[in-house]
Amino acid sequence: xxxxxxxKAALRSLxxxxxxxxxxxxGIIIGVGSVIAxxxxxxxxxxxxxxxxxxxxxxxxxxxxxxxxxxxxRLEAGSSIKLTIDDYKSLASRCPAIMYSxxxxxxSGQLIAGSQNWRTxxxxxxxxxxxxxxxxxxxxxxxxxxxxxxxxKVCIIGQTVNKYLFGEGQDPTGRMxxxxxxPFQVIGLIVTKGQNAxxxxxxxxxxxxxxxxxxxxxxxxxxxxxxxxxxSEKQIPEATDEITQVLKERHRLGPSEDPDFSIxxxxxxxxxATATSGILTALLASxxxxxxLVGGIGIMNIMLVSVTERTRExxxxxxxxxxxxxVLLQFLIEALMISLIxxxxxxxxxxxxxxxxxxxxxWPVTITVQSIILSFLFSTxxxxxxxxxxxxxxxxLNPIDALRYx
Amino acid sequence: MLHRWAVHHNxxxxxxxxxxxxxxxxxxxxxxxxxxxxxMEVHALRGINMDVHKSEFVAIMGKxxxxxxxxxxxxxxxxxxxxxxxxxxxxxxxxxxKDQLAHLRNKKIGFVxxxxxxxSRTSALENVELPLMYNxxxxxxxxxxxxxxxxxxxxxxxxxxxxxxxxxxxEQQRVAIARALVNxxxxxxxxxxxxxxxxxxxxxxMSIFQQLNTKGITVIIVTHEPDIAAYTDRNISFRDGRIxxxxxxxxxxxxxxxxxxxxxxxxxxTI
Numbered sequence: 265x266x267x268x269x270x271x272k273a274a275l276r277s278l279x280x281x282x283x284x285x286x287x288x289x290x291g292i293i294i295g296v297g298s299v300i301a302x303x304x305x306x307x308x309x310x311x312x313x314x315x316x317x318x319x320x321x322x323x324x325x326x327x328x329x330x331x332x333x334x335x336x337x338r339l340e341a342g343s344s345i346k347l348t349i350d351d352y353k354s355l356a357s358r359c360p361a362i363m364y365s366x367x368x369x370x371x372s373g374q375l376i377a378g379s380q381n382w383r384t385x386x387x388x389x390x391x392x393x394x395x396x397x398x399x400x401x402x403x404x405x406x407x408x409x410x411x412x413x414x415x416x417k418v419c420i421i422g423q424t425v426n427k428y429l430f431g432e433g434q435d436p437t438g439r440m441x442x443x444x445x446x447p448f449q450v451i452g453l454i455v456t457k458g459q460n461a462x463x464x465x466x467x468x469x470x471x472x473x474x475x476x477x478x479x480x481x482x483x484x485x486x487x488x489x490x491x492x493x494x495x496s497e498k499q500i501p502e503a504t505d506e507i508t509q510v511l512k513e514r515h516r517l518g519p520s521e522d523p524d525f526s527i528x529x530x531x532x533x534x535x536x537a538t539a540t541s542g543i544l545t546a547l548l549a550s551x552x553x554x555x556x557l558v559g560g561i562g563i564m565n566i567m568l569v570s571v572t573e574r575t576r577e578x579x580x581x582x583x584x585x586x587x588x589x590x591v592l593l594q595f596l597i598e599a600l601m602i603s604l605i606x607x608x609x610x611x612x613x614x615x616x617x618x619x620x621x622x623x624x625x626x627w628p629v630t631i632t633v634q635s636i637i638l639s640f641l642f643s644t645x646x647x648x649x650x651x652x653x654x655x656x657x658x659x660x661l662n663p664i665d666a667l668r669y670x
Numbered sequence: 671m672l673h674r675w676a677v678h679h680n681x682x683x684x685x686x687x688x689x690x691x692x693x694x695x696x697x698x699x700x701x702x703x704x705x706x707x708x709x710m711e712v713h714a715l716r717g718i719n720m721d722v723h724k725s726e727f728v729a730i731m732g733k734x735x736x737x738x739x740x741x742x743x744x745x746x747x748x749x750x751x752x753x754x755x756x757x758x759x760x761x762x763x764x765x766x767x768k769d770q771l772a773h774l775r776n777k778k779i780g781f782v783x784x785x786x787x788x789x790s791r792t793s794a795l796e797n798v799e800l801p802l803m804y805n806x807x808x809x810x811x812x813x814x815x816x817x818x819x820x821x822x823x824x825x826x827x828x829x830x831x832x833x834x835x836x837x838x839x840x841e842q843q844r845v846a847i848a849r850a851l852v853n854x855x856x857x858x859x860x861x862x863x864x865x866x867x868x869x870x871x872x873x874x875x876m877s878i879f880q881q882l883n884t885k886g887i888t889v890i891i892v893t894h895e896p897d898i899a900a901y902t903d904r905n906i907s908f909r910d911g912r913i914x915x916x917x918x919x920x921x922x923x924x925x926x927x928x929x930x931x932x933x934x935x936x937x938x939x940t941i
Contacts, residue, residue, distance in 0.1 A: 587773070
């Protein structure tokens with residue numbers, strides 16, 4: 265039988281039992297729809313986690329001095345004073361895999377502006393810090409290396425600090441604040457960053473030139489850490505190797521000796537978070553696929569009923585010359601049509617459902633083309649898989665028995 | 671009553687010159703069919719020998735259980751014999767597999783059933799088209815033309831788009847005959863074609879068979895009504911799986927002529 269006629273015959277026999285066809289199809293529609301919606305939710309949350317991590321700077325590396333050990337007592341990591349500004353300078357000049365870098369010092373300070381006061385941490389960094397952390401300013405401008413060299417008393421504040429000192433939405437640029445009694449001029453306001461992945465308020469921060477903090481506030485010679493960004497995410501291992509090599513050399517450590525510093529990257533955090541959301545997506549999708557499977561069983565069930573009901577029709581068709589494979593194809597095409605049309609409608613339902621979820625629950629939702637293609641392939645496979653047995657049963661009927669069937 | 675061998679002999683003598691010219695359409699030798707019903711063995715056919723030639727109009731008669739329907743099913747390639755040889759139009763059917771049997775049914779045989787066996791909710795035309803659907807060499811246009819032609823030859827061209835449930839029994843059977851015709855078969859096999867019909871429609875159907883037969887189409891019908899068998903040229907009687915009689919009908923009845931003299935029943939009377 266020609267394919268065109270097969271398709272026509274299949275459509276007609278599906279149209280004969282519209283309600284039954286629709287209900288059977290509904291199983292597939294709901295199955296495919298939920299797979300697409302679940303994948304969209306999974307993908308959406310994955311992307312939002314990735315975006316958050318990217319906002320920390322995915323190619324960020326931080327070099328800390330190792331925990332010092334004095335008389336067998338291990339102290340907190342970063343508590344020793346083994347990194348110097350010269351270490352930083354050689355890293356900056358000798359590591360090609362590094363794009364931006366800054367030394368950092370950090371202290372906490374009591375901030376006073378007019379009658380308001382607030383306590384927060386004060387970071388001393390180079391202007392490159394803003395590139396490394398992807399920080400943008402809402403108002404004002406970043407200080408320059410000249411400000412750093414002259415230990416100029418300028419600072420940039422976060423939104424939380426602005427809120428407590430000047431009031432939310434106020435423009436703090438040009439205003440004076442005193443940090444630990446030292447007067448600073450506010451020259452910039454950072455855009456809202458919100459909480460980071462660990463619930464820390466990223467807006468509760470004051471950033472000042474490195475030298476200003478190191479010399480005027482802390483009056484120390486060492487630096488607390490070195491922050492660098494690799495030229496790309498892929499260059500992180502390369503950058504790690506280069507930093508290790510340069511610092512070991514500077515600290516006169518042999519290649520086999522343990523380094524007296526440690527390098528932390530965001531990569532492991534990123535990969536853990538991505539893997540977690542990947543597992544979540546897989547879990548959601550597998551639950552949804554169960555409903556698709558149930559839909560497939562529905563197809564098989566209805567096709568079996570249909571074969572029994574239409575035994576006489578099969579007999580007539582065989583009587584006028586249909587071969588087993590013609591009958592097989594006829595029933596297989598019917599099953600496939602149910603699952604394909606169901607898959608098509610289900611994709612529509614999934615897209616609509618994802619949109620509704622996104623707008624009602626405010627969840628991040630991303631529909632990928634792959635998920636739609638996957639659902640289609642899956643529903644086709646289900647049509648063939650669950651349609652095969654009933655079709656096989658129809659095709660193996662003996663014409664004479666089929667014709668006699670009442 | 672003459673002995674069947676004698677009848678057969680006479681037949682051969684009588685038709686000798688003709689037989690030589692006419693090709694054999696159906697030839698069976700020692701055909702045996704045994705059904706297994708659980709532990710029981712039912713011998714439906716116990717050795718049938720028969721030749722049917724081109725353009726013959728044969729009636730196979732016998733009581734129920736005589737094996738006539740079993741023979742028909744085997745002749746129609748719907749069933750296979752347990753033993754024996756069956757040549758259809760020169761082809762050894764016993765050597766065919768399932769697909770080849772389907773092909774034979776499609777190309778060489780037109781089957782008409784007692785219960786019409788039309789596809790429900792499918793128009794007369796599409797029912798007639800059905801055998802052509804399974805012949806991929808025929809284009810949709812040819813399919814339609816040939817089907818309409820077949821419907822015309824049974825006088826139903828005006829009912830082409832009616833559904834089976836909108837047609838009377840006689841009309842349904844005529845659609846079934848058109849379906850049997852449409853593939854240009856070498857033989858039309860009809861299993862009790864008038865079994866579900868009243869007298870007048872039976873005669874109508876027989877007149878169609880007679881018309882087709884005069885056009886040179888070989889027709890074999892199964893019937894248990896001697897009245898119906900009287901419209902054919904040759905009557906073969908089955909009994910207990912064997913051929914009991916095989917006689918030529920001296921003067922076959924003419925269905926078309928009889929129809930003219932028969933009263934046409936009104937709708938109320940039909941009910």
